[in-house]
Amino acid sequence: MLDLTQKQFVKHAVFHPFEGFEDLRWKKAGSLKYAFLIIVLLFFAQIAYNRLYGFQYYVSYDKMFNIIPYITQSFIIFGTWVIANWAVCTLLDGEGSLKNICVYSAYAMIPYIAQIYINTILSHVLVRDEYIFIQAVSIIGTGWTVILIFSAIKAVHQYSFMKTVFAIILTIAAMLIILFLLVLLLSLLQQVYVFGYSIYTEIAYRIKAVSYTHLTLPTNSRV
Numbered sequence: 001m002l003d004l005t006q007k008q009f010v011k012h013a014v015f016h017p018f019e020g021f022e023d024l025r026w027k028k029a030g031s032l033k034y035a036f037l038i039i040v041l042l043f044f045a046q047i048a049y050n051r052l053y054g055f056q057y058y059v060s061y062d063k064m065f066n067i068i069p070y071i072t073q074s075f076i077i078f079g080t081w082v083i084a085n086w087a088v089c090t091l092l093d094g095e096g097s098l099k100n101i102c103v104y105s106a107y108a109m110i111p112y113i114a115q116i117y118i119n120t121i122l123s124h125v126l127v128r129d130e131y132i133f134i135q136a137v138s139i140i141g142t143g144w145t146v147i148l149i150f151s152a153i154k155a156v157h158q159y160s161f162m163k164t165v166f167a168i169i170l171t172i173a174a175m176l177i178i179l180f181l182l183v184l185l186l187s188l189l190q191q192v193y194v195f196g197y198s199i200y201t202e203i204a205y206r207i208k209a210v211s212y213t214h215l216t217l218p219t220n221s222r223v
Helices: 005-016 020-026 032-051 067-093 099-108 108-121 128-157 159-218
Strands: none
Touching: 005 020, 005 032, 005 067, 005 099, 005 108, 005 128, 020 067, 020 099, 020 128, 032 067, 032 099, 032 108, 067 099, 067 159, 108 128, 128 159
16 A cells, blocks of 8 residues: 655646545545645636736736636636535435545646646747647646546545546536526625615715705704
């Protein structure tokens, strides 16, 4: 049985997709600290792709920097995946805990994150005729992550091949439902805020108007 450090287990899981996550499970390895660090790197990777990518391949039309989309593309999407997979696989008798799903899924994201950084650098080095190399890196990194995600879900829940496919499909569907409900909730909260603020503004205006009228009235009129 392997006797590796947490850092070595990350490398082992990434470069051994078919047995790496099984070893993680049996050794009860996996660190939330490393998982969080990986998602932070995903957050900065999204910023690098949208703000630092070579202008000959990608032009950002954003005039002002807004951090919200990058938080959504990293932390919120990943968190939704973890919660949706835990909810779905609980119904499908999955053995994975919320922590393990989070850790294993984060480890599986490493190739995808790496290809974003690599392509950001290549976009400043290669000319447009060499774009095929950027595409190759993107396909390899994304495909590798897909394989790792599949292996991670299969290992953490101890599913068969077909049940893993079914669980991933249901997880994606659950993610869409959760994100839709989040959008509705945010829209409702925004409307409540606008309604409450308009009431506050109206009341404040009325109080100010009454106070101003009271102060401007002549003394004999007030009597």
